[in-house]
Amino acid sequence: MPVPVPEATVARLPLYLRALHALAESGRGTVSSEALAAAAGVNSAKVRKDLSHLGSYGTRGVGYEVEELVFEISRELGLTQGWSVVLVGVGNLGHALAGYGGFAGRGFRIAALLDADPARVGELVGDQRVQHVDQLAEVVRATGVTIGVIATPAQAAQQVCDALVDAGVTSILNFAPVVLSVPDGVDLRKVDLAVELQILSFHQHRRTALRESREVLA
Amino acid sequence: MPVPVPEATVARLPLYLRALHALAESGRGTVSSEALAAAAGVNSAKVRKDLSHLGSYGTRGVGYEVEELVFEISRELGLTQGWSVVLVGVGNLGHALAGYGGFAGRGFRIAALLDADPARVGELVGDQRVQHVDQLAEVVRATGVTIGVIATPAQAAQQVCDALVDAGVTSILNFAPVVLSVPDGVDLRKVDLAVELQILSFHQHRRTALRESREVLA
DNA sequence: GAGTGTGAACGTCTTCACAGCA
DNA sequence: TGCTGTGAAGACGTTCACACTC
Numbered sequence: 001m002p003v004p005v006p007e008a009t010v011a012r013l014p015l016y017l018r019a020l021h022a023l024a025e026s027g028r029g030t031v032s033s034e035a036l037a038a039a040a041g042v043n044s045a046k047v048r049k050d051l052s053h054l055g056s057y058g059t060r061g062v063g064y065e066v067e068e069l070v071f072e073i074s075r076e077l078g079l080t081q082g083w084s085v086v087l088v089g090v091g092n093l094g095h096a097l098a099g100y101g102g103f104a105g106r107g108f109r110i111a112a113l114l115d116a117d118p119a120r121v122g123e124l125v126g127d128q129r130v131q132h133v134d135q136l137a138e139v140v141r142a143t144g145v146t147i148g149v150i151a152t153p154a155q156a157a158q159q160v161c162d163a164l165v166d167a168g169v170t171s172i173l174n175f176a177p178v179v180l181s182v183p184d185g186v187d188l189r190k191v192d193l194a195v196e197l198q199i200l201s202f203h204q205h206r207r208t209a210l211r212e213s214r215e216v217l218a
Numbered sequence: 219m220p221v222p223v224p225e226a227t228v229a230r231l232p233l234y235l236r237a238l239h240a241l242a243e244s245g246r247g248t249v250s251s252e253a254l255a256a257a258a259g260v261n262s263a264k265v266r267k268d269l270s271h272l273g274s275y276g277t278r279g280v281g282y283e284v285e286e287l288v289f290e291i292s293r294e295l296g297l298t299q300g301w302s303v304v305l306v307g308v309g310n311l312g313h314a315l316a317g318y319g320g321f322a323g324r325g326f327r328i329a330a331l332l333d334a335d336p337a338r339v340g341e342l343v344g345d346q347r348v349q350h351v352d353q354l355a356e357v358v359r360a361t362g363v364t365i366g367v368i369a370t371p372a373q374a375a376q377q378v379c380d381a382l383v384d385a386g387v388t389s390i391l392n393f394a395p396v397v398l399s400v401p402d403g404v405d406l407r408k409v410d411l412a413v414e415l416q417i418l419s420f421h422q423h424r425r426t427a428l429r430e431s432r433e434v435l436a
Numbered sequence: 437g438a439g440t441g442t443g444a445a446c447g448t449c450t451t452c453a454c455a456g457c458a
Numbered sequence: 459t460g461c462t463g464t465g466a467a468g469a470c471g472t473t474c475a476c477a478c479t480c
Contacts, residue, residue, distance in 0.1 A: 008471060014416040018395060032439060041397040044439095045473055052441055060440045060479040077416050078423020085415075092317060096310035101372075102395050102412030107419075146422060149415070154319075171422045173415055177236060177320050179259040187421045189414045194320030196407045197303075197367070197391050198232040198295050201326075203405045204364060204389045205296020226449055250461065262461095263451055270463055278457045278462045 005076065009050040013073050015040045016047070017106070020070045032063040074107070084111035084145040086169070088160050089152035090120055090130050093175055097151055098125050111143040116156060133160065140167035147171045154178045161188075223294065227268040231291050233258045234265070235324070238288045250281035292325070302329035302363040304387070306378050307370035308338055308348050311393055315369055316343050329361040334374060351378065358385035365389045372396045379406075 019039035023031055033051070037044040051057065051064065054076050058064045074080050085108050087094060097103065098110055113125055114133045123130045131139060139145075148164040150157050150172065157176035164172055165186055174180055174190040182188045237257035241249055251269070255262040269275065269282065272294050276282045292298050303326050305312060315321065316328055331343055332351045341348045349357060357363075366382040368375050368390065375394035382390055383404055392398055392408040400406045 006471075010417055010420050011413070013420075014410070014413045015397075017416075018410075019397070022396075034439080039397065043473080045475095046471095048440060049442080049472080056441075058440050061438045062480070063439070076420070078419045079416065081423070083419060083422075092310050092314035096314055097411065099310060100411055102410070103415065106412060106416065108415060147415070147418060170425070171418045173418055178240075179233075179237070179257065187418060187425075189418050191409065191411065191414050192232070192236075192320070193315065193318055193409065194324060195229070195232045196409050197321065197326060197365070198235075198297065198324065199228055200365060200389045200391055200405060200407050201296045201301060202228050202231075202294070204301075205299070207388070207405075224449075252461085261451080263453095264449095266462060267450080267464080274463075276462050279460045280458070281461070 003053070005053045009053050010077075012040070012042065012046070012050055013077055015042070016050070017070065017073045017077070017079075018102075020066055020073070021105075024066050024070060028066050030063045030065055031069075033058070036064070079107035082107050082109060083147050084109050084143055085147045085149055086110075086112045086114065086136075086140060086143070086145045086164075087149045087151060088114045088133060088136070088164070089150060089156070089176075090115040090123070090125060091151065091153075094151040095125060097149060097175075098128070108147075111145050112139045114139065116152070133163075136160075136163050137167045140164070140169060145169065147173070150174045150176055150180075152176055221271070223271045227271050228295075230258070230260065230264070230268055231295055233260070234268070235288065235291045235295070235297075236320075238284055238291070239323075242284050242288060246284050248281045248283055249287075251276070254282070297325040300325050300327060301365050302327050302361055303365045303367055304328075304330045304332065304354075304358060304361070304363045304382075305367045305369060306332045306351060306354070306382070307368060307374070307394075308333040308341070308343060309369065309371075312369040313343060315367060315393075316346070326365075329363050330357045332357065334370070351381075354378075354381045355385045358382070358387060363387065365391070368392045368394055368398075370394055 016036060019036060023039060033044040033047040037047045054072055057068055057072055087098060087110055090113050098113060110128055113128045113130045114136055115130050116133045120130050121132045146169060148169040150160055152160055154176045157178050158180055161172060161180045165182055171187045177192055180188060234254060237254060241257060251262040251265040255265045272290055275286055275290055305315060305328055308331050328346055331346045331348045332354055333348050334351045338348050339350045364387060366387040368378055370378055372394045375396050376398055379390060379398045383400055389405045395410055398406060
């Protein structure tokens with residue numbers, strides 16, 4: 001593999017995967033780049049370029065086999081090996097994540113739920129019982145997880161992050177609204193629930209500002 | 219304003235804003251691009267370029283005034299005008315969003331909470347009582363909201379989206395894992411909670427694959 | 437004919453490196 | 459001297475357009 005898959009392509013593969021799962025459920029055996037593009041909300045040239053980075057899985061004049069593509073994308077993303085995940089912070093967001101179909105349905109198994117609040121310890125969420133965050137190192141060792149998800153309040157996040165790193169977790173997904181720091185060799189990604197709303201605000205703001213300035217001119 | 223603010227810059231402004239709020243709380247009066255970059259998790263050249271698109275708010279040899287920058291970024295993002303938001307879907311994720319500091323703390327007021335489940339109607343979340351989604355048109359008219367947030371299950375999302383558009387909402391933020399379609403003139407953005415986890419999986423996968431192939435060679 | 441795979445053109449974003457100002 | 463603001467260079471990503479294949 002001399003040419004690595006571009007990061008922008010990697011970011012879209014989950015999109016294609018979701019669209020393909022939907023297509024497979026609706027009984028579609030094959031898709032064109034055009035149809036897949038529509039289902040994923042991008043344009044067809046992008047789909048073809050992206051998929052070409054994984055190899056040649058399409059048939060000219062026909063399209064791509066849905067099942068085959070699901071497998072190849074899953075493999076590329078490493079979803080076929082069934083990751084175990086430890087989720088820290090079982091508030092509303094933690095509950096939402098624990099019950100999220102996009103996790104369990106995509107090769108991610110929640111191996112443990114941790115929280116700092118003693119009142120929540122022992123609670124049953126899905127098929128897992130909430131454990132105290134003090135057990136973190138032990139839990140990570142026992143379950144062998146390599147991926148950690150942080151859904152705690154902002155103040156607790158760095159401490160939890162450090163604990164995860166110390167315990168040997170090398171991939172961390174952070175939902176807390178703070179910038180975390182990790183040592184080299186640990187992959188940290190973040191989701192900020194408010195960022196997109198603020199971007200939306202920017203566009204709405206500019207649109208109404210433009211409309212008003214046009215009305216002034218009229 | 220002949221040169222529009224680049225989209226990539228807009229996407230980072232919320233980051234800077236969060237970092238600046240934290241700096242302001244800790245009593246910092248002024249920041250260098252270097253310090254702000256560290257707090258926001260980017261590099262300093264980017265910070266300077268980004269901020270230069272808003273105007274010249276820095277002082278050479280000194281840096282930027284924290285309070286001033288907070289105001290200018292907020293203004294650019296349109297956060298100073300206090301948007302009202304309607305949130306549809308009050309499950310775990312909806313609860314998490316309703317209680318999220320990044321919304322209320324940034325000029326977004328939740329004007330209404332809607333849900334399709336009669337069992338949830340009437341429930342008090344924060345200072346709002348959950349109303350039935352059938353009231354959507356009426357609620358939008360009464361409150362004059364222009365931003366809608368969808369936190370429903372995937373199956374319900376397009377229907378809710380259509381209802382929002384019909385009611386006159388022109389900016390929609392979608393948390394449901396489906397691609398929604400909206401008419402021209404409506405700005406649609408999405409957050410997929412599972413995408414980042416899958417990207418993380420890709421990197422973790424590639425890392426372990428590389429390590430293994432190196433071990434084979436050794 | 438239909439639709440993939442891909443070089444080439446184009447556009448956008450990032451980074452560098454330094455002139456210029458406080 | 460310290461740090462901003464910015465042209466210029468380079469990396470990266472997108473889109474076009476068409477040769478090629480089924």
